């Protein structure tokens with residue numbers, strides 16, 4: 076799917092979406108994820124109600140929408156961390172609805188999590204090793220089992236160190252994760268997700284709380300992942316980031332998809348401007364995460 080012409084050139088990345096129509100529920104030429112009728116309610120509130128959604132393999136797809144639109148809930152449901160009330164979805168052609176979170180991750184769909192309090196007390200390397208695949212542990216008994224286990228540990232350690240070097244965190248491997256800056260934590264969250272060599276990574280607000288100096292570096296990591304063939308699905312509020320690196324954008328409002336398309340399609344979609352880009356003007360927090368208001372009224 077990836078083409079040399081698009082490597083490292085987000086603008087040209089639009090070619091990755093050839094054949095996809097900018098309309099809700101549009102079919103993609105090579106969808107890695109297909110979801111149908113996904114619904115999740117909390118009491119009387121419908122948090123997610125998505126009719127049909129396909130995510131094109133090998134692209135950066137952004138999931139955007141106003142606060143409370145259902146982005147996190149959709150992430151949680153798709154990755155097995157929350158249960159849908161209804162819906163079916165496949166990942167790489169296999170049914171994933173009803174799968175537990177750890178199985179979803181083992182099978183290649185991994186989301187990042189903010190480092191919990193417990194994880195911030197561990198070292199950077201320990202965080203990486205905890206995210207490693209093949210935690211076989213007690214299933215293995217006897218000398219042969221221990222030998223296999225040791226081999227797995229060594230492989231995990233090697234992969235962890237490679238990833239830490241890639242994200243320039245190798246010198247911090249023995250530091251307590253809680254001592255990292257906001258941006259370094261985001262890098263660690265991404266590096267942790269890559270321990271299982273996922274086919275798709277789902278990033279939850281990768282730029283939130285990141286020092287501007289690190290934003291560019293994070294953006295480069297995300298586009299390199301895409302260019303290496305990993306599909307990236309991310310939730311983000313920063314419009315400059317969204318418009319700058321996305322091949323495709325899916326807009327949620329009140330649980331449903333109201334628009335899909337390339338950045339240029341989304342920017343000029345009146346419904347999106349009304350439901351989201353415009354809404355940012357009314358958001359008292361817009362200065363913190365809603366740089367989108369700058370985009371309102373743009374063609």
Ligand SMILES: Nc1ncnc2c1ncn2[C@@H]1O[C@H](COP(=O)(O)OP(=O)(O)OP(=O)(O)O)[C@@H](O)[C@H]1O
Nearest residue numbers: 117120121122140141142143144145146147148149
């Ligand atoms: N566990 C829960 N219990 C009750 N209501 C919930 C729960 N989780 C989410 N909701 C509600 O579901 C709706 C969707 O929330 P969700 O967090 O998915 O939105 P979001 O688009 O991720 O918002 P944000 O951009 O603010 O993170 C909101 O109205 C929210 O209050």
